[in-house]
Amino acid sequence: MDSCLNSHIVICNWNDKGDTIIKELHSNVHRNKKPIVIITRDPQSVPSSTEEEYQKVFIISGDPSDEKILRRASLDTADSAIVLSDFERGEYADAYSIIIALAIETINSDVHTVVELQKSRNKIHFKNSHVDEIICVEEITEKLVAQSAISHGISSIYLHLLSATLDTNEIYIIPVPRHFCGLSFRGAMKRVLSDKAEFILIGYMSGGQIYINPAKDESGHELKEGDRLITIAYSCPEFEKKG
């Protein structure tokens, strides 16, 4: 294992979603392709692909809830950790994910931990685990199917926004650029349009709250340092330094 691994992504467990995750993380749309370390008890299940996306992908055989194994994956210098469900555990897959998440947070509480959860009822057990994001399979798919029942063809738009390729847009959350500070959300939108920027501004985050297409009273909020903009773009928007 490369002992100089830094700002890498650790994937705990391996299932059918793993291949898509690797391809998304190492898509050409990302300028800095972060190395990926996969920890799995069944390394044979990881495809030994020669594809470009599988470069800088390392595999460690072992139990991802084992502290020693996590340290071998240089978790203390990792950027993010993804905990996938171990389907071999059956109905206890979520319980095993909680144990892994706790082990990760114990070793490095700064790592951005994302957990795949099968049952929404188990969400409550993650409350005290300091996990940063929980992706609940049930909830997301149910919401998407409901959306597609309301508007025909809408699911393809969501999938488009979720795919990281050079031809598709993604959602990016970026810090408010200095020259946007003091502007209202509507003012910032006008600025984006007049600058013919290559991204679309759809909302902002302030004080831990999310405002997507804010109402009139919310869109009057003056953007300030520390707020973040929610944008749709082909790649992460970058701003020239202005005033």
Place this chain on the structure above:
Amino acid sequence: MRDLILKLRLRFWRFYSIFQVNRIMAIVAVLLAAILFGSLYLYFTEWVITGGKSRDSFCSLRESVWSIFVYFFSGLEDDYEPATLPGKIGAILIMIISVGTIGLFTGNIAAILFEKSKNKNIMKKKPPKIAFNKHIIFMGWSDTTRNILLMLNSCKGLKKRLFLIVEEKDDIILEREDLPYHIYHVPGDFTKEDALLKADIRNCSKCIIIYSGQDEYNDRLLLASYTARMLSGNGRITVLLHNNHNTGIIEKYADEIVSNDSLIAKLLSQSAITAGINPVWGRLLDPEGPGIGFYEIPQNLWKYTYRDLLARMETIFAGKRIIPIGYFDTRSNRSMINPRGGLESAEMENFHRLIIIKG
């Protein structure tokens, strides 16, 4: 006429399901049989065998039936008491049967009335006018189906929409109490033509296929999407897949595929790269939240380019809380989000829809 027939059919299924659950038919049959045989028996023992020397209560078959009715509902009274020993034995048996059967009958009627009051959504509210030709069919029943239904029911635009659930299993009937009144169960296998025709698939606006049983290679989903495609008219077919097996073939028959695996994988990878993106997706996907939608372009704006529409956004969408993010071509089912490379200069036509972030 067609609507009326379907409406009557649905009413019959609901009525029949109540009978099935409560076994009331069997009880009524036992009751009638007991009255018939009891009255015949007492007529013979009390009148025919004694040569007309017994009480007048059994002087004819008609009088005998009336006497049995009295036994059943008010017990043995002096005027109706049999005089012979076999008659008395028969009367005791009839009274024992009457206590049990009448008890069961009363209990079942009480159960039906209780069920009616419990399902107040179904019974108390006056059903609104339902558009049968725009109904949504759910093929397969699971917790996922139920959660989607409850989500859809909370959407303003779908309040009066009829939902039909095609499913073999009967447990849906038992769970109906927490579902709104315009959701109906169509019993039958959702891969079979007759079940889908019962649900009037030819006139539906959408078929959503959800199957959570054992189907590793999505064979059942494939068969269901094929059958639905062959039978549905203009209805769109959406399939929820749990893995990527046979996706290519299912794609041929379905209009939309929501693949659990790829969706979650994409979301997991986005979350690993951009911190805080998951709650944003949660808000966007919430049917009651500021999600993504389509906006029909008014005729006076046809021939404008997408770029023009954006430039005049302030005046065109004044008073509307929408943010355009691209446009959708309904002919080719292609979406152009944040269009570039000349696509932003395409003139808007009647087949285009703006893709917007709703307020």
